[in-house]
Amino acid sequence: MSYGKLVEQSLYDVVDPELGINIVDLGLVYGVCSDENNNVIITMTLTTPGCPMHDSITNGVKHRVSQLEEVGEVEVNLVWEPEWSPSKMSDLAKELL
């Protein structure tokens, strides 16, 4: 498994506390990039700009990825375009809602 995939797997542990669904199934993670030194940049969004969970979720992502073995620097890149839409959610997330 590539390091990027490992990072993505770990993000299933980060749960939106309001919805009770992890951020990957919610479709909030747009991409994970990693280099040969295991430096990681996670590009993600939130369901709405100004979401009060802004800091909690992005810090949660940093904390979780930082727990991985041999990880280098971790950076979270929060973007608002493309805007999040329900079509980005997994079937599981839709079912849970």
Add this chain to the structure above:
Amino acid sequence: MEALKLQLQSLVNNMKTTSLKSDTNIKLPLAFILYALIAFVVAQGVLLLNSDLLVSSQFRLPSSWMGAHFLLLGFAVMIAMGAMYQLVPVAFLTPIWNQKLGCLQFVITVVGITSLTLTLGFKPTSAIYGGILTIFGITLFIFQMAMTISKQKQRNMISFFVIAAVSSFALTILAGFVLAWNIAYGGIESHHSILYSHITLGVAGWFTLLIFGFSYKLVPMFSLSHGFTLKWTSLSFSTYVFGLLILIVSFWVDLDALTTIGWLFLFIGFSFFVLDMRAILLKRLKKKLDKPFAFSVIAIGNGLVIHSLALILSLFGINDSSIWSWLIFLYVMSWIIFSILGYLYKIVPFLWWTHKYADKIGKEKVPKMKDMIDEKMSVVLFSLFVVSIIGLATGALLQISLVVLNFQALLTVTSFLYAFSIIRILFR
């Protein structure tokens, strides 16, 4: 890492990145909310001790003033101010201008409101002193909000609702001060016109416009709605504000037809707001709404019913002061207070969760926001609130003292249990 960043840059070159860090220290909104909960229970207790005045619809006696001001200033205004310290940064994406000023404003307002309400009940001629402190505290709040909103990069309809609400609040306080002055020193003949303007600006201007504005942010957020179209927002704003102006003018020129036109515009403005909320909720992804939030949504329906009742009464020229007093009571309780009671069950868990668990997310298992509240208990409490209000209004209109006493007692006990259930969140 630099190479990775360059690689990423090409990936996100079409994505807009923004820092939206704008949170408030939770101690400030929580302080307002805790004081407000105490005032809520005290207000109901004061009204219970004076239930005989409620039966005879004597709303213009010192004890009634004390109960009403504990409820509206001590509870509703303090909650609204505390919630604004939390919600303005969320809705406007701009931090509070000066949080230290917020703390100072809290202390001054608490001393002001407590002394004002107590003197209104026991020594109305001295109410002016508490009134001055209250005005000073609220003026600091209005200044704080004006400075915060002025930093907003791009105005939207929520900004206009909030600006109109805060302006109404300033006028309400000014009118309240003139009334307190007149009670103390006399000399102002248009006391009734000022009183009616004070009530209208306070309940319909300040609270309603504020709930309208924040509903446009909170309802989509709590129902996870996406892809809706808002067709009526600007019409709702302009019609409601126009209705307010007409209604207030009618109190000064004493023209019944103008009063009816004012209520007609308020009803139309409220209906436009309901249409927008309906459009949002129809596109919600969260099919099963959280119960406390559903209660706030039900309060919107109550508001529409009260506005239509006011229009009907006005159309048929019914000017019975006890009927209108009870209609104002229902306006305050079933629309404003019920909205607040529902939203508090969302705001307080958020504040406490952020304080206690925000740093633990991603490190260890943390509770969901919903785990912070007892939702089943909230359903029981909200049902008891509805039963109390219906029983109280019915008993008062039929002038049956025992019914009023029992339902006011139920309302007091429910208010205490509600305050307890909110404070319990802080121990989770």
